[in-house]
Amino acid sequence: MSEENKSVAQLLHLEIIQNYNLDLADKVIHPDCIIHTPVADPRPGRGPETAKEMSRYDKDMFPDGMTFDHYNIIGEGDLVSFCWVAKATHKSGKPVEFKGIDVVRIADGKIQVSIVVHVDQKPRIRAIRNIAERSSWQKRTGAVANEHRIQ
Numbered sequence: 001m002s003e004e005n006k007s008v009a010q011l012l013h014l015e016i017i018q019n020y021n022l023d024l025a026d027k028v029i030h031p032d033c034i035i036h037t038p039v040a041d042p043r044p045g046r047g048p049e050t051a052k053e054m055s056r057y058d059k060d061m062f063p064d065g066m067t068f069d070h071y072n073i074i075g076e077g078d079l080v081s082f083c084w085v086a087k088a089t090h091k092s093g094k095p096v097e098f099k100g101i102d103v104v105r106i107a108d109g110k111i112q113v114s115i116v117v118h119v120d121q122k123p124r125i126r127a128i129r130n131i132a133e134r135s136s137w138q139k140r141t142g143a144v145a146n147e148h149r150i151q
Helices: 002-009 011-017 023-028 047-061 122-141
Strands: 029-037 041-046 066-076 079-089 095-107 110-120
Touching: 002 011, 002 066, 002 079, 002 095, 002 110, 011 023, 011 047, 011 066, 011 110, 023 029, 023 047, 023 110, 029 047, 041 047
Parallel strands: 029 110
Antiparallel strands: 029 041, 066 079, 079 095, 095 110
16 A cells, blocks of 8 residues: 555646646545645645646746656655655746655545645745846836846
8 A cells, every 4th residue: 555655645746736737636636635835825725726726836937847856755554755856947947946855644545635844945935036026126127137146
């Protein structure tokens, strides 16, 4: 069961977000699933619709998609944890990479709880902050900003 749980636990990243397979959310996310991620919204969401909203949010921020690499995948009973690296190109054209750790509970073959327990958001926040600053500056001055600020 542990190997099957490991596979199911990774579907949120690898299929629903990375491959933008929103229909899969209804099949693998329990209707009462609690999804807690500090990335887009610090308040926990519930069910497949939250997973779909996360995927849409990421698709908007990263129109060319995101790729995830999972490693150190550990499954014990109904719990699975794994480390991950996500890579994408922000809609500004700048590449970003961030890392995190998820803990997922599987019940009846579906994701019951998904918690991002750690995410290194510095690259993502820096890119978004610089874009916001550039946008604000452009509105005030009417000028075109240099692209070198986003790193």
